Amino acid sequence: MDVYGQLLIAGISTGSIYGLIALAFLIIYNSTQIVNFAQGEMVMVGAMMTFFGLSFHSFSYLSTFFIVIGSMIVIAFIFQHVLVKPLQKQGASMFSIIIGTIALGIVLSEGMGLWLGKQQYGVPPIIPNNPISLGNITILPQNLLIIIISWSLVISIWYFFNRTMTGLSLRAVSISTEGAQVSGIKISRMLAIGFTLSAVVSGIGGLLIAPVVGASPYLGLSIAVKGFAAAILGGMGNIYAGMIGGIIIGISESFFSFYIPSYAEAITFTIMLFMLVVKPTGLFPEHS
Amino acid sequence: MRKLKIFSLILVLSFGLLLVGCNSSSTQGSSGADDPIKVGYIGALSGGSSTMGVPGKNGIQLAVDEINADGGINGRQIELIAADDKADPATSATQAQKLINEDEVVAILGGPNSGTVKANSEVIAQYGVPELITIAMNDTLIDPNSATFPTTFRMTEDNSYDIRALAEFLIGEGHQNIGVIADNTAYGQSGTESIKKILEEKGLNVEIAVDHPVGAKDLTAQTLKLREANVDAVYVFSLGPEGALFMKTLKQIDWKVPVVGGRGLNMKAFVDLAGDAADGMILPTVINPNKPEAKEFIEKYDEKYNDDPTHVYSSLGYDSMYLLAAALKKSDGEGGDALIEALESLKDIPTVTGGMDHTASFTDDKHNAVNENYIIFNQVKNGAFEFYTDEVESGWE
Numbered sequence: 266m267d268v269y270g271q272l273l274i275a276g277i278s279t280g281s282i283y284g285l286i287a288l289a290f291l292i293i294y295n296s297t298q299i300v301n302f303a304q305g306e307m308v309m310v311g312a313m314m315t316f317f318g319l320s321f322h323s324f325s326y327l328s329t330f331f332i333v334i335g336s337m338i339v340i341a342f343i344f345q346h347v348l349v350k351p352l353q354k355q356g357a358s359m360f361s362i363i364i365g366t367i368a369l370g371i372v373l374s375e376g377m378g379l380w381l382g383k384q385q386y387g388v389p390p391i392i393p394n395n396p397i398s399l400g401n402i403t404i405l406p407q408n409l410l411i412i413i414i415s416w417s418l419v420i421s422i423w424y425f426f427n428r429t430m431t432g433l434s435l436r437a438v439s440i441s442t443e444g445a446q447v448s449g450i451k452i453s454r455m456l457a458i459g460f461t462l463s464a465v466v467s468g469i470g471g472l473l474i475a476p477v478v479g480a481s482p483y484l485g486l487s488i489a490v491k492g493f494a495a496a497i498l499g500g501m502g503n504i505y506a507g508m509i510g511g512i513i514i515g516i517s518e519s520f521f522s523f524y525i526p527s528y529a530e531a532i533t534f535t536i537m538l539f540m541l542v543v544k545p546t547g548l549f550p551e552h553s
Numbered sequence: 554m555r556k557l558k559i560f561s562l563i564l565v566l567s568f569g570l571l572l573v574g575c576n577s578s579s580t581q582g583s584s585g586a587d588d589p590i591k592v593g594y595i596g597a598l599s600g601g602s603s604t605m606g607v608p609g610k611n612g613i614q615l616a617v618d619e620i621n622a623d624g625g626i627n628g629r630q631i632e633l634i635a636a637d638d639k640a641d642p643a644t645s646a647t648q649a650q651k652l653i654n655e656d657e658v659v660a661i662l663g664g665p666n667s668g669t670v671k672a673n674s675e676v677i678a679q680y681g682v683p684e685l686i687t688i689a690m691n692d693t694l695i696d697p698n699s700a701t702f703p704t705t706f707r708m709t710e711d712n713s714y715d716i717r718a719l720a721e722f723l724i725g726e727g728h729q730n731i732g733v734i735a736d737n738t739a740y741g742q743s744g745t746e747s748i749k750k751i752l753e754e755k756g757l758n759v760e761i762a763v764d765h766p767v768g769a770k771d772l773t774a775q776t777l778k779l780r781e782a783n784v785d786a787v788y789v790f791s792l793g794p795e796g797a798l799f800m801k802t803l804k805q806i807d808w809k810v811p812v813v814g815g816r817g818l819n820m821k822a823f824v825d826l827a828g829d830a831a832d833g834m835i836l837p838t839v840i841n842p843n844k845p846e847a848k849e850f851i852e853k854y855d856e857k858y859n860d861d862p863t864h865v866y867s868s869l870g871y872d873s874m875y876l877l878a879a880a881l882k883k884s885d886g887e888g889g890d891a892l893i894e895a896l897e898s899l900k901d902i903p904t905v906t907g908g909m910d911h912t913a914s915f916t917d918d919k920h921n922a923v924n925e926n927y928i929i930f931n932q933v934k935n936g937a938f939e940f941y942t943d944e945v946e947s948g949w950e
Contacts (some may be wrong), residue, residue, distance in 0.1 A: 268777050271806060273775035282770065320825070383599040385794060387825020394830050396805045405805045479794045479826050481601060487768045512854055515771075520767075522774035526763060529774075 270402035272519045278408040280515020281415035282474055286492025287499060287507025288419060289466040294496075296439045296459035296502055299349065300363050303370035305489025307464055307484060310340055311471020313377050316386045316480035326391055330472065337468035341461040344369065349456070370485060376480035390476040411473045418466060420506065421507045425462075454465055494537045500547025509549060554847050557880050589632035589902075590625075590886045592877065593618075593652035594870075595605050595673055596644055596664020596687075598636040598637035605665035605713050608861035608914075609687050610635050612870025613662060616878070620843060626881045634658060649673040659881070659888030660685065662873055663707075664702035665866065667691030667740070674701045683892050687873040688866055690715070690748065690816065695920045706915060708873040710923045712815075713747050715837045718928040718947035720755045722835065723786055726811065732784035733762040735801055736791050744790040744815065752788075759937075767796050776802040780810075789814040801841035804830040819863035821894055824936045831933040840868045841929045841943050843868055850905040863931070863938050870906045876913060876922060908943055921949070 284305065290304045314336045318329030347363050348445075392406035420510075426432040437445040438455045446452055470488075471480075491514060499510030514533055521529035540547070593710040594613055597606035615631055620628045634656050638645035645664075653676075661677055663670040663686035663816070670689040677684045678701040686694060686707040694868050723731060733748050737743035741764060749759045761782040776799060778788055787810055788795050796818045800897050803810065813835045824831060839917045840847050840863070847868070854867050857939040859866040883895035899922075903913040908929065913922035932941035 269735050269894070271773055271777060275771045279771045320610065378599070382603070383601070384604050385601045385823040387793075387797070389828065394801055394804060394828050396807065403807060404807050405801060474770070476826070477798065478768065479797075479822055479889065483601075519774050521769065522765070523778060524777070526778070530766060 267401045268375045268523075270400070272523055273516060274399075274402055274408070276402050276516030276519035277512055278404070278411050278515070279518065280495075280512035281412045281508070282470060282488070282509025283420065283491040283495040283514055284508035284513070285415045285470045285473075288422060288504065289463045289470065289493035289512050290489075290492055290496050291501065291504045291507050292422070292459055292466065292500060293465040296435055296437075297349070297456060298359060299366065300305065301344075301463070302363065302366045302489070303344070303373060303485075304463075304467060304492060305485030306338060306370035306373040306466035307337070308471040308474070308488050308492075309480075310373055310508055311337060311468035311484040312388070312475040312480040312484060313370075313381055313386075313471070313482065314468070315475040316388050316474045317381060319388055320386060321381070333468045333472050334465055336347060337464040338461055341457070342470075344464065345457055345460045349460075350453075368462060369456060374485060381482070384489075385479050387479050387482040388475040407473075407476050411477075412470065415508070416474060417460035419505055422462070422466070422524065423505055431455075431458060451481075467551075496547075498537055498540055498547060500548065500549045500551065502551040503549050506547060506549035510547070513548075563885070587629070589630040591632050591634055591656055591658040592874075593649075593656060593658035594633060594635045594664070594687075595638050595648045595652065595661060595669070595775065596635070598635065600639050602664075602666050605688055605824065606637075608641075608663055608858070608867040609721070609862075609870040611858045611860065612854065612872075613858060613874045615867075616871045616874035617712060620874070622876050626878060626886050629747065629886050630876065630883075638664065638666075638669050640666045640669060641667050645669035645673040646676045649676040653682055655676065658682070659886070660877055660892060662687050662870070662877065663689060665689055667694060670694055671753040675706050677701075678704045681889050681893075683751060683874050683896060683897070684889070687869050691743070695942075697918060702920065704893060705826050706920045708913070708922050709839070709869050711921065712744060712926050713751060714947060714949065715816055715928060716751045717749055717755075717794035717950075718837055718945050719788065719835075720752050720757060722813065722930065722947040723745070723752075723757060724755060726786070728757070728811065729759040729784035730782075730784045732760055732779040732782055732787045734768075734772075734779065734787060734789050734791060735764055736795060737764040738767060740792075741790055748788055748790065765791070765795060767792070767795070771799065772798050772802050775799070775805075776806060776808070778878060780808050781805065784810065786811040786813065788802050788812075790889070791815075792817055793820050793823035794826060797823050797831065798833040800827045800834065811839045816865065819865045819931070819938060821862045824862075824933060824938065827933075828936050832935065834933045835941060836933070836938070837928045837929045837945075838863060838865055838931045838938070839927065839929065840864045841908060842940050843907055843943070846903065846905045846906070854888065860913050866916040868906045872906050872913070875904075876902055893911040908945075924948075 293301045311333050315331045318324045318332045352362050391409045396403040430444035434450045435455050496507040499506030518533050521532050596609050597603050617631045617633045636648035638648050652752050663684050665688040665911040667689040684705050690712045692713050711875045719912040728920050733745050735745045745762050761780050765775055816837050851864055878897035881930045897915050897917045900914045904913050908926040928945045928947040929936045929943045
């Protein structure tokens with residue numbers, strides 16, 4: 266029995282990370298229709314800044330947290346004012362902007378590598394690695410923290426989009442830019458909020474994952490792929506469904522790795538492919 | 554307009570100077586009596602493997618500086634030209650071309666990644682330039698049946714050498730059923746095959762071998778599978794980050810199984826990520842802190858570079874350069890066949906790596922420098938690598 270429990274908890278923990286990246290990805294997608302291929306690199310910046318704060322400078326976790334948040338706000342600003350705005354001004358197609366996000370991602374990776382070195386760095390955990398027992402299963406504090414923070418973020422983001430004026434305005438922008446504009450909503454301010462929110466969620470993802478897998482300028486892609494998969498599985502139109510998609514992918518990876526190890530990765534992505542064919546809108550399409 | 558004129562003038566002048574420079578070097582060649590002897594190094598100076606490649610290069614540079622201060626090679630200085638292959642085989646092969654054709658090096662020191670060394674050694678062999686591998690451990694890099702064998706030499710021991718030593722250790726500890734965890738790359742899988750073969754030859758039983766992708770974020774499934782197989786000890790052949798993840802998972806599920814690992818885990822990222830979860834793990838290493846020569850090297854190296862906490866990679870670079878210098882003294886700075894012959898005649902060259910009295914030697918059919926009793930064991934303690942024992946049975950078959 267404890268094998269199942271243990272596999273389940275492992276799946277939920279990695280799945281929460283995938284879900285968190287899907288969440289960040291879907292915030293941008295749902296407010297601007299931009300598919301942000303630099304999402305993984307934003308997580309990478311979060312992880313590298315965690316290394317920069319904790320190991321490079323031996324700052325406290327709190328200071329490191331603010332360094333991560335601060336750098337993510339800068340990234341969001343660059344994303345909006347260096348990439349998206351100039352391209353939109355010149356009437357570039359969505360396709361060009363999406364290719365632009367790939368370029369931004371590569372620039373972030375290489376820039377980080379030039380600045381902090383292109384190595385794989387170790388990052389100490391927030392709480393020492395003393396396992397916590399839950400009945401006859403055990404979990405490392407870092408993984409428990411990942412689950413708790415990821416879900417708190419999803420709930421806060423839900424609250425923001427559904428219960429606050431700014432959140433509702435942002436949704437209005439995504440439904441109809443012109444409609445929102447005539448209603449007196451400041452579009453560029455709204456977009457800035459959307460980009461910042463997405464970047465900050467990515468940064469926190471990086472902060473959480475750095476003690477598990479370490480920090481390196483090239484960790485973005487492997488994480489982003491799972492995040493995109495989670496978003497597609499959950500439903501691109503629904504910001505929160507990515508979390509469920511992430512958990513499903515995490516748990517299936519965990520169980521398949523145990524029972525048919527060599528096929529685990531292939532099966533996970535076959536499920537995704539199957540979903541795309543059978544239900545392209547994902548498991549939880551938005552009902553609106 | 555005037556600016557443009559000045560600019561073109563400078564351009565023409567510098568081009569002319571460049572031609573003159575080329576000319577003088579091509580007439581004198583590399584055999585000029587006062588010219589430095591050029592030695593190349595190809596290794597990962599950026600990317601994940603630079604934690605090995607950069608200390609390797611710094612170790613070589615430290616040796617070069619010492620040899621030059623001591624009068625060089627029969628009066629001529631050594632010049633090290635380092636090339637970054639980014640752990641990429643194609644880049645490595647191109648860098649080999651460049652070092653041989655443009656820089657006209659007499660010999661090349663090979664870096665930490667077996668895949669890139671394999672690629673560059675094929676290019677290097679075509680030119681008849683000797684290559685001395687510093688860190689890369691794949692068994693097949695030195696293979697008497699291979700076309701690259703005549704020009705390829707190696708300072709470090711190979712994977713099977715380590716596995717044999719660890720097999721003896723596992724037998725000594727009374728373990729019988731062994732589990733293996735490795736990544737699913739060529740590195741991990743060829744390692745798993747060698748472990749299975751050697752352990753079973755020694756009468757041990759490899760009960761189960763599990764694998765995982767590189768960059769895995771969770772290894773619970775693999776760890777539980779090993780536990781279900783009820784193994785007496787686990788052999789980890791993954792690299793740092795996944796190795797650390799495995800050790801943390803062991804601690805999480807509270808399974809106190811003895812663990813041994815591959816030499817590649819001797820890196821800071823591994824202990825940083827694992828924290829105290831890796832305590833007790835036994836790892837092969839090449840440097841014995843109780844050996845006076847090794848102690849002296851560690852002090853010298855840390856004073857200047859201090860980027861290699863286990864000193865495995867820097868000391869191998871350092872020993873490789875001294876080995877090459879010994880051969881260059883014999884060939885009087887000549888490369889090609891003269892240098893190959895000189896390398897093959899090296900006998901009992903003292904090394905800072907290896908056991909107390911370890912010396913290195915080559916012959917015409919032994920292109921691995923290491924002799925008996927090279928390996929030392931480290932144990933991870935409080936998140937750091939500590940000397941465990943130098944009473945290790947190790948040797949060639």
